[in-house]
Amino acid sequence: MNYRLIGQAMRRLQIYAAMVYFSPEYDEELMAAGLEPGVMCYFGGRAAAMGAVPASVIHAAFYNFNPERVRENIPKAWTLASPEKLLEARLMAADRALKRLLGSEVLGSPQVAEAAGLARRAAMSAATEGRPLAASHQELDWPDSPHLVLWQGLAILREHRGDGHIAALINAELGGLQSMVSHAATGSGFLPSFAQSHRGWSGEQWNNAAEELRVRGVLDADGALTEQGTALRAGLEEDTDRLAAGPWRVLGDAGAQQLAEIGGELSTALVAAGCLPAEDVFFPAKR
Known part of the structure; x- marks a missing residue:
């Protein structure tokens, strides 16, 4: 099975799953459940599958957030709403956002039902040793509607x-x-300004990290990737694609291609419908 093709497919398919965190419905539902606006909703909704864990666990699992940003919101979030309530709110947000962006006719199609079955089969076959977020999400009850099973x-x-x-x-x-x-520095994903502010890092901290990478030979004096840095980032993507391939093997080549095609078309439609933020969050190629 081609790891690179799987990686390309997942980068498209994850839009269907991740769009909820950019939707207005997400903050509406989680605030209605009791959380404060802002990043608390993100932490609370995404981490709720792990239960009312301490800030250190969320920081370990989310990795690139400033630990102070996590501690500002956790464990306070668990005093405002239970993880169970937040999981219900997140699923409701996904349902509302998908219906607004794609419409009930598309979501009720046989293609979505087929993709849902494939995604569920792959997801439940995933080995989760050393993967806390995947393991906790794998334990959740499944919704009834095919478009939410797919989500x-x-x-x-x-x-x-x-x-x-x-x-x-x-x-x-x-x-x-x-x-x-x-x-x-690769010029993809989040713009530095958004990544820095949303993850809670100061300009000084960001610049210090860039200096550490320059000393290591990953960045040049202008902050661009060196040849060594380019190879490092390419290797990381290759390793990530390889480590993500396991769940896809259970589908076989035909099933994997079918999930990639149906899910990819839905993700493309979501982007066209404006599921990603309009403000300067992503590099242009991502929008």
């Missing part, structure tokens, strides 16, 4: 891939902030 299945696969990516970063001896600075 949950892709969410598990996304967390499985993310846990593996963290393992690759640790193996490469890149800390959370260094990983963000070096990834920003």
Whole structure:
């Protein structure tokens, strides 16, 4: 099975799972459940599958957030709403956002039902040793509607891939902030300004991490990736793709291709419908 093609497929498919965190419905539902606006909703909704864990556990699992940003919101979030209530709110947000962006006719199609079955099968086959977010999401009850089964299945696969990516970063001896600075230098994903502010890092901390990467030979004097840095980031993506391939093998080539095609079309439609923020959050190629 081609690891690179799996990686390309997952980068498209994860839009279907991740779009909820950018939707207005997400903050609406989690604030209605009791949380405060802002990053507390992100931490509370995404980490709720692990239960009312302390800030140190969330920081370990989320990796590239400033631990102070986590401690500002956790464990306070668990005093405002139970993890169970937050999981219900997150699923409601996903349901509302998907219906607004894609419509009930698309979501009720046989293709979505087929993709849902494939995603669930792959997600439940995923080995979760050393993957806390994937393991906790795998234990959740499944919704009834196919479009939400697809959402949950892709969410598990996304967390499985993310846990593996963290393992690759640790193996490469890149800390959370260094990983963000070096990834920003690739010109993909989050813009540095958003990554820095949303993850809670100061300008001084960001610049210090960049200097550490320059000393290591990953960045040049202008903050661009060196040849060594380019190879490092490429190797990280290759390792991540390889570590994420396991759940796809159970589908076989035909099933994997079918999930990639149906899910990819849905993700493309979501982007066209405006599921990603309009403000300067991503590099242009991502929008």
